[in-house]
Amino acid sequence: MGDNDDGLGLSLGCAQNQPSLKLNLMPLASPRMQNLQPRNTWNELFSSYDRHLDTRSFHRGIDVNRALTTVDCGEEGGVSSPNSTISSISGKRNERENVGYETEADRPSCSQASDDENGTAGDSSRKKLRLSKEQSLLLEETFKEHSTLNPKQKLALAKELNLRPRQVEVWFQNRRARFSRFSGWGLVIKCDEHDCNSRELVLAKKTAKRFSGTKLKQTEVDCDYLKKCCENLTADNRRLQKEVQDLRALKLSPQLYMHMNPPTTLTMCPSCERVAVSSLSLTPTSAVAALSVPNPTSAIWNQQQPLPVSPWAAMQISDRPFNPASASRS
């Protein structure tokens, strides 16, 4: 991932190459995390959690929908689940069970205590808690650091947020789902290396970034992007048609060849299939410029120069010897 902190925006370039990682490492505290709220770093958080599993205060000014404590729930803090049979003492499973991981089935919803109090216990209807702004923010920040949580992290985060681990887990599942839905933007970013792009790529990035933080529907974004693509393709088509016309006219007056650049070696971008013009067809000045520019963005990839594609190969070169004199006359 890059240094960009824009959540989805930064994910664009890497989404395809970075499937969700299972991080077993204890995450390091980042400046970003340190800046967030009065929150401990991950290391502090986990060490604190390990040390003060039962005594730590979980309410840190977080506005929970329904305040609940370990006492209320009676299930936080590594209470072993009936399902957590010790069937293994090694590997991941051992790690999971050492932290008191629990399954969903064995824990009734604490956050719906009010409903139970209202006499709706056992009602099949499910209530939905609404995460507070602070909770969402912290979850997002954590997600930026790692899209998956190990059981320790999950428990610690759940305590930090005063949620059930299952709720944290569900949130991450849904967040990953959203992430992968939007990572379709990755196909736009494929060309990022040489920026074959241009306006629509920048637009797509901006839009995706915007989308990551707003309610803008993806369909709208898709539509915008496709419109831009269509416009660009139409412009390209017009330009190429004009070029064909020019070349046809040129074919009728081969004496103009001397004013043309030599045949071109074409390079095609494997990602976007755009064709780049090699330095052979550039003037010495422009060739040097193109080679010396570290970021091709501003160089040949963005040049709206005519693409001397097929004409050179397809055109029947006149057998007549070239006569500079006659060429100059015309």
Next chain:
DNA sequence: TACATGTAATTTATTACATCA
């Protein structure tokens, strides 16, 4: 009030790993 939307929660299928015969 009906509707669209976002999202928490659930269900289902798949995969990986550990254990055991």
Next chain:
DNA sequence: TATGATGTAATAAATTACATG
């Protein structure tokens, strides 16, 4: 030791259902 069956847990994807504007 290798192998297949079985159980458990994590996850993705699809779906449901609730809260909100």
